[in-house]
Amino acid sequence: MIQRFSLCALGTSAPNPVLTTILYFRGEYETHIKDKKCPAGVCKALFHYEIDEGTCNGCHLCALKCPQEAITGENKKAHRLDQAKCIKCGICYDVCKFEAIVVK
DSSP states (O other), X not given: OHHHHOXXXXXXHTTXXXXXXXXXXXXXXXXXXXXXXXXXXXXXXXXXXXXXXXXXXXXXXXXXXXXXXXXXXXXXXXXXXXXXTOOOOOHHHHHOTTOOEXXX
């Protein structure tokens, strides 16, 4: 609509970048909107972090580094991640040496 009814050249060309990405990356747009997932793996807001209790050995490093204190648990026991507190910063994923943090 902007392109079609604009009265100046800027208005007719401004939508071009968006229209071009929709043309070539339509599937990614649809996946973001319908499935709430990011195929490229760059939209942190669409990530969902979980702790694999079978892999977590309770080293407590993720809990110490979490800025929101969303990870709780006792030493040497599997930890838990409170989704309501999690801001999806990815620090827990980065510091976990045992690959117990799973991104979905």
